[in-house]
Amino acid sequence: MKQKQLVLSKIGMEFPTANGAFCALSNVDLTIDKGEFVSIIGHSGCGKSTVLNLVAGLHKATSGGVLLNGREVNEPGPERAVVFQNHSLMPWMSCYQNVELAVKQVFKGTKSRKEMKQWIEYNLELVQMTDAMHKRPDEISGGMKQRVGIARALAMEPQVLLMDEPFGALDALTRAHLQDSVMEIHAELKNTVIMITHDVDEAVLLSDRIVMMTNGPSATIGEVLEVDLPRPRDRIQMADNAKYNHCRHEVLRFLYEKQRKVEALSSTTRKVQHSDTVRLTKKVATA
Numbered sequence: 001m002k003q004k005q006l007v008l009s010k011i012g013m014e015f016p017t018a019n020g021a022f023c024a025l026s027n028v029d030l031t032i033d034k035g036e037f038v039s040i041i042g043h044s045g046c047g048k049s050t051v052l053n054l055v056a057g058l059h060k061a062t063s064g065g066v067l068l069n070g071r072e073v074n075e076p077g078p079e080r081a082v083v084f085q086n087h088s089l090m091p092w093m094s095c096y097q098n099v100e101l102a103v104k105q106v107f108k109g110t111k112s113r114k115e116m117k118q119w120i121e122y123n124l125e126l127v128q129m130t131d132a133m134h135k136r137p138d139e140i141s142g143g144m145k146q147r148v149g150i151a152r153a154l155a156m157e158p159q160v161l162l163m164d165e166p167f168g169a170l171d172a173l174t175r176a177h178l179q180d181s182v183m184e185i186h187a188e189l190k191n192t193v194i195m196i197t198h199d200v201d202e203a204v205l206l207s208d209r210i211v212m213m214t215n216g217p218s219a220t221i222g223e224v225l226e227v228d229l230p231r232p233r234d235r236i237q238m239a240d241n242a243k244y245n246h247c248r249h250e251v252l253r254f255l256y257e258k259q260r261k262v263e264a265l266s267s268t269t270r271k272v273q274h275s276d277t278v279r280l281t282k283k284v285a286t287a
């Protein structure tokens with residue numbers, strides 16, 4: 001049975017800027033069930049990271065708010081682990097030590113030293129990093145660093161895993177391998193995942209639902225697409241799957257047809273907003 005875990009309720013987010021308040025998000029409403037894999041997709045600057053940061057507790061919404069299991073999110077917490085695009089590992093520590101740092105933070109006092117060691121090794125094994133666990137980040141590839149970042153997040157045993165373009169900096173082949181690993185891990189752990197991506201195929205392959213955001217300012221959720229494809233999903237078989245291609249088409253249509261005109265319009269609006277002269281405003285208004 002579905003269990004509601006995360007509720008984003010009527011979120012508005014304004015940032016103070018030199019030109020006055022900038023409204024990044026307006027009226028963002030979303031409910032996510034336990035174990036769901038949700039992707040957020042939208043054009044650059046529409047507010048995807050802002051949504052993720054609000055769930056992570058790194059930002060506080062100007063209006064509305066985030067509820068996790070019915071409790072308001074006000075600050076960061078280990079039950080919401082974040083994986084960033086640039087892995088953010090401590091460069092002087094080995095992969096093992098990087099994971100250990102997070103594990104000690106969360107489980108000090110509840111797990112023995114031996115249990116912690118087993119737990120760190122288990123999570124590194126999940127991401128296939130057992131052989132390289134004693135290497136430092138500068139001794140491993142970008143994909144391996146990202147694997148360690150994922151292991152570190154998973155080792156915190158989060159209720160919600162937040163991933164901000166986790167594979168964005170990787171080459172296509174490494175990206176595909178990691179996507180497969182993430183799907184396997186999700187099948188095993190069944191944790192709730194929110195992932196930001198710019199990649200339509202990635203969103204369709206990995207997600208249960210795709211949240212498509214309109215362009216900013218005052219961005220909001222434009223459409224939500226259910227990806228009703230059986231799991232496990234095989235990327236090669238998906239290429240000929242009609243449902244898969246339909247989902248892909250729906251996302252592309254939203255991004256490049258429905259949001260295209262708005263994008264052109266909002267860039268004009270932005271120019272006007274940031275302009276110092278009344279003349280430019282008048283010129284655009286009469287154009």
Ligand SMILES: Nc1ncnc2c1ncn2[C@@H]1O[C@H](COP(=O)(O)OP(=O)(O)OP(=O)(O)O)[C@@H](O)[C@H]1O
Pocket residue numbers: 015016017022024042043044045046047048049050051216
């Ligand atoms: N601290 C801040 N102060 C002012 N404006 C901000 C701040 N953080 C974000 N913004 C603005 O809010 C909007 C949304 O930013 P955000 O980073 O969430 O977009 P995004 O969709 O994640 O972008 P990208 O895909 O390029 O990473 C942008 O216009 C950005 O300039």
